[in-house]
Amino acid sequence: MEHEFWHERWKNREIGFHRHDVHPLLMQHCKTIAQPGSTVFVPLCGKSLDMQWLQEQGYQVLGIELNQSAVEEFFAEQKLTPSVHREGSFRAYRVPGITLYQGDFFQLTNNHLHGVDAWYDRAAMVALPPTMRTAYVEHLLKILPQLSNGLLVTVEYPENYWKGPPFSIPQQEVMNAYSTRFTVEALCPNAGFTLNGDSQVSEYCYRLKRL
Numbered sequence: 116m117e118h119e120f121w122h123e124r125w126k127n128r129e130i131g132f133h134r135h136d137v138h139p140l141l142m143q144h145c146k147t148i149a150q151p152g153s154t155v156f157v158p159l160c161g162k163s164l165d166m167q168w169l170q171e172q173g174y175q176v177l178g179i180e181l182n183q184s185a186v187e188e189f190f191a192e193q194k195l196t197p198s199v200h201r202e203g204s205f206r207a208y209r210v211p212g213i214t215l216y217q218g219d220f221f222q223l224t225n226n227h228l229h230g231v232d233a234w235y236d237r238a239a240m241v242a243l244p245p246t247m248r249t250a251y252v253e254h255l256l257k258i259l260p261q262l263s264n265g266l267l268v269t270v271e272y273p274e275n276y277w278k279g280p281p282f283s284i285p286q287q288e289v290m291n292a293y294s295t296r297f298t299v300e301a302l303c304p305n306a307g308f309t310l311n312g313d314s315q316v317s318e319y320c321y322r323l324k325r326l
């Protein structure tokens with residue numbers, strides 16, 4: 116998915132991926148990957164309410180999002196006024212407990228993720244087609260601090276059922292992508308999560324603990 120694809124989605128308000136509640140799987144499992152006080156990285160974060168929830172639980176949040184309106188809407192909807200600074204190819208928006216970089220995930224370096232203890236991927240890996248997914252995982256593993264744990268939410272559906280995004284990611288792909296670095300534990304699937312309870316689509320959650 117090229118940048119323009121996502122900018123168009125935000126411009127045309129085709130943002131069906133945005134949830135109006137905090138993700139229940141995050142609420143359920145967050146404390147098993149990191150304790151409040153630690154820093155959680157949220158790749159391809161959109162304007163997810165999960166970030167505000169994490170901050171309210173006492174976590175520090177570090178997000179990266181391509182689209183400037185998404186970042187600005189996040190703060191406006193939370194009635195927060197961030198400081199904004201240009202940092203290299205990014206704009207960094209900050210309020211206490213939350214830093215959002217506006218820019219390209221693939222431009223982040225391990226310096227940006229210094230101090231990160233855990234990562235939370237909901238609708239990031241599944242947003243990307245297969246070749247970009249491989250590059251995404253490779254880059255994520257390159258920039259994440261060695262000791263970070265993760266929580267990953269994916270979707271699965273029958274072949275050719277949807278065009279994507281979101282793309283269906285089989286469990287084997289998750290294992291192949293992450294098991295060199297993490298113990299990957301599949302948690303309970305959440306059937307029929309979307310399209311008014313479409314039973315062909317299931318949401319999966321994985322806990323990734325550093326080896």
Ligand SMILES: C[S@@+](CC[C@H](N)C(=O)[O-])C[C@H]1O[C@@H](n2cnc3c(N)ncnc32)[C@H](O)[C@@H]1O
Nearest residue numbers: 121132159160161163180181219220237238242
């Ligand atoms: C499917 S949405 C998910 C957003 C969020 N995780 C959520 O749960 O609502 C994917 C987001 O990734 C952003 N994105 C796509 N490519 C990106 C990139 N290369 N760098 C940073 N953000 C990107 C898009 O603008 C979009 O907001």
